[in-house]
Amino acid sequence: MEMSSKAKKKFKVPHVYVILMIIVAICAIFTYIAPAGEYARVEGPGGRMIVDPTSFTYVDRAPVNLFGYLLSVPKGMAEVAEIIFFIFIVGGSFAVVQATGAIEAGLGKVTRVMAGKERLIIPIVMILFSLGGAVFGMAEETLPFIPIMVTLAIALGFDSITGAAIVLAGAGAGFTGAFMNPFTVGVAQGIAELPMFSGMGFRLAVYALMITLSTTFIFIYAGKVKKDPAKSLMYDFDKTRDDVLDLSVLKELTTAHKIVLLVVVATIGLLVFGVIHYGWYIQEISALFLGMAIISGLVGRLGMNGTAENLLIGMSSLAGGALVVGFARAILVVLNEGHIMDTLLFSISSAVSHLPSILAALGMYIFQCLLNFIVPSGSGQAAVSMPIMAPLADLVHVTRQTAVLAYQFGDGISNIFTPTSGYFMAGLALAKIPWDKWAKWILPLILMQYALGAILVTVAHAMQLGPF
Template sequence: MSNIKEKSSTDTLKKRLKVPHVYVILLTVVAICAILTYIVPAGQYEMMESASGRTVVNPDSFQYIENTPVGLMDFLKAVPDGMVETASIIFFIFMVGGAFAVVEATGAIEAGIGKITMKMRGKERTIIPIIVIVFSLGGAVFGMAEETLPFIPIMVTLAIALGFDSLTGIGMVLAGAGAGFAGAFMNPFTVGVAQGIAELPLFSGMGYRIVGYVTMVTLVTVFLYRYAGRVKANPQLSSMYEVDINRDDVLDLDSLKELTTSRKLVLMTVVGTICLLIFGVINYGWYIQEIAALFMGMAIVAALAGRLGFNGFAENLLNGFANLAGGALVVGFARAILVVLTKGHILDTILYSSSNLLLQLPSAVSAVGMYVFQCLLNFIVPSGSGQAAVSIPILAPLSDLVGVTRQTAVLAYQFGDGISNIFTPTSGYFMAGLALAKIPWQKWARWILPLILLQYLTAGILVFIAHSINYGPF
């Protein structure tokens, strides 16, 4: 009888401690930001064109302006406005998800991953560091972020087939690329832009950045390797266990589909598409629109090669769209935060007040303070180049005044911008990745938080050391 009471009280406690839905969390943050527009004075910086031709903030131009508080109607319009501003990302998620639903319907991915799984028996975990390093190099060298999305459904299916879980699968991709992005040694979209604005030699200080890169990648690899081993030994330890065993794309290793000629053609189409994606991104600067078009083409060719027929193509494409609707639309909810801060003209005020606070601190504390500031700023301005454009013009001259090298200020920006990209629900591509993997943000957040906190602490130490060694050239 007492056991029944204990179980009942435990269930009641779990219900009370239930994490709110991500839509509720984001709407709450939007509401708080709307209230702040009535409290925080409105202000703005003027924009100017830098020597390199980029549009950046003029650090000496801040002025307070008449308050523009966000009313009820503007608050309610923030989400629709956010949907409009992020429409390309939202439809990109639909396109990638729909395309892979078509590919999965051919049975090619199941047959191909089945072959890999059989060959990896007994040495499954050795694939983790390989995949993490590959994706981390993508993040470190050319800022791989949205480009990770097509790989997520494949890696989730592979991880589950190898005896791990969907968290391991998406972790190899997102955490791997994220480690490279945070510890980037030559990412043109973060390091390149920030150094250009700070008037530093392009990609200078690479030696120390490589140390940061290796450190971040090592943390991710060890975290995933240990976790995957525990889940392999006891699958029920995974918070995604119930979801994973009920997935449509789980492989039954006792009845694998045959890798027929048509399925080989489908797999060749997928591999060819990914090669084209990498080639187009590096050589022609392809972004969301071009990549979405590429995957639409992949879906059409895969349907023909896999003999799905025209109706089969359309039906599976639509199923893929439907399965991702909730996750795709969360991107618009996240963007609503920035919409409210911008409409209320308090984002620049927050920047100005933060920079004034840093002026009052000792130089060693200021260096770490810049890092903390960038970490917080990334929750509301998740774009790497966008964050550089609004913060580096302020922090670069500020670093001269407080005795911190500009190179250290750029490093603080780099770490602050990169780490939370795979944690904050305001990060569009990250939320898109969770949607593709069918993983709720709440489960991901609880799982990844220890790694994120460790990365934050490690990066803070690296910034402090950079200041101590007068990391330069200046």
């Protein structure tokens, strides 16, 4: 009887920290097995350091020992410290806004207006976020919106996954199908010596297909959860949240609440303006939201001490999720310190070069998809791979525009799936969604996007998408 009951126990998915430490360990073991190698880096367009594709040489092995394995975590923490503290500050800032009651009162107003047509919010908001991803590479900038959309989604009868997906999958679809993102398409085309933002017509069609696929997937899922909340993977946890609206006792939207909400809207407006015109990044955005927290706390009559206390409460609730970003970074630390990152790059690119042109195009796409699990930065992946993929495309009779497209899809699709993506893990931390639950939910969409990407790369190759 005892053995039978044990056999019936379901397999428990390991904690995300356990999964990441296993991956780091595997990478460390590979530093003893795989030959070490390096590419020389040279200055490329815009002063960026890029790989010289003819410069690969094998070097002495630098295996990562047990202590190096353990050390990779604090090193990873240090390398992504600004992202970790960004999560703390943004999460704490929204906890202050939440404590004023403004979000609860404002969203209560929305629930009344949207009664009976709640799902219309999904395509409208997703398209807005997708345009941000397609035009100026909106990624980290989406994070402040996640707590708002999660609270709204739950209030409208959906779940936290729906709220986070509206933001992450919306911007992610736009990022993947970007038609003028300067950080991905712009950088890659510059390195490939293509006219900036050439192939716009084809990319607009790609964008439309990607956002339609993502929106449809989430729209259908949200309908199922609305009909039967128990179908949500977050059903039990969402019931324990302290940031959920109670629609039976909605707060009145006071003048103070309106001012706080105006402060939030003004902050988001300044964020977009600063990112576009001044190139603001993590530190500037963190400072902006800290200012929002201070003003909101005072306007919302929390007082200085109340503002500080709620800031701390918000930060402490995100500690586990914020620190996972550093654990994920440890993977890259081990690969770089073991000098096998460039070896992986060289091996995969060499295999692709021997394929027929149509298979070479798909091989480039697969290579870029795999590379993104290791180098999740869009501009970073372009700087690493395009100096190799552009001349390789010439050798195997694939247009450089197709090679850029393969990079674009490979770089974008897994950004809201892979735990090495810093901003994505930060987003899950803000939404308080475990990675394993998110991964189980979104995997079908990721696979459909991969299939769509393969079809589009094949079409681009067949039509010899140019100009060259």
